[in-house]
Amino acid sequence: RRYSTPRGDAAVDTMRYSTPEIERVAVRAFELARLRRHRLCSVDKANMLETSRLWRTVVTRVAERYPDVACSHMLVDAFAMDLLRRPQTYDVVVTENLFGDIVTDEASMLAGSLGMLPSASLGGGTLGLYEPIHGSAPDIAGKGIANPIGAILSAALLLRWSLNREDAAQAIEQAVSRVLAGGLRTADIAPDGQPAVGTTAMADAVIAALV
Numbered sequence: 001r002r003y004s005t006p007r008g009d010a011a012v013d014t015m016r017y018s019t020p021e022i023e024r025v026a027v028r029a030f031e032l033a034r035l036r037r038h039r040l041c042s043v044d045k046a047n048m049l050e051t052s053r054l055w056r057t058v059v060t061r062v063a064e065r066y067p068d069v070a071c072s073h074m075l076v077d078a079f080a081m082d083l084l085r086r087p088q089t090y091d092v093v094v095t096e097n098l099f100g101d102i103v104t105d106e107a108s109m110l111a112g113s114l115g116m117l118p119s120a121s122l123g124g125g126t127l128g129l130y131e132p133i134h135g136s137a138p139d140i141a142g143k144g145i146a147n148p149i150g151a152i153l154s155a156a157l158l159l160r161w162s163l164n165r166e167d168a169a170q171a172i173e174q175a176v177s178r179v180l181a182g183g184l185r186t187a188d189i190a191p192d193g194q195p196a197v198g199t200t201a202m203a204d205a206v207i208a209a210l211v
Helices: 019-035 050-063 076-085 097-111 149-161 166-181 199-210
Strands: 002-005 008-011 039-044 070-075 092-095 118-122 128-132
Touching: 019 039, 019 050, 019 092, 039 050, 039 076, 039 097, 050 070, 070 076, 076 097, 092 097, 118 149, 128 149, 149 166, 149 199, 166 199
Parallel strands: 039 070, 039 092
Antiparallel strands: 002 008, 118 128
16 A cells, blocks of 8 residues: 655555465475475565464474475575575475565576476366466567477476376476477577577477477
């Protein structure tokens, strides 16, 4: 809320999290960690924010139901630094929306480009919204130079989480890996002075590697 005072404009933002909401997110994160490296890091700002203190309490309680998953907690500022220093340390990271928005963009640079990364907004059951993490990029709309890999990998997440087709999801991910290993690059991930292909050529290459 923004309002005026005798000393100038002021603004107030309210952040609210409930125990059931945090628990739902935490359970999803622990279930994902079980399918991966059995390692989860919860990121918060518990030294400053009451919502983060509740977040840490709830995640700690949920962790007791997953003794096979190693759970750690980090403050978001320390995590942002350590993610760049030791990215291999982390696998599944669970955090609230504001911190997640920031650290996902930071993490995208480890992959080389926002265009490389998929995302899934998961609801209850099998419902989900799948999309690359980048925005609409109107500045390059219609130019045929966008990196399609984030969108392609988002389709793989849809197959995995909403349709229970792990086989198809892995096939797409492996096709993308084969194309990248072969050296094909769009402009956003091509080294300086190296040739780059457009959106259609990259997508066609992934399809060819898939079939």
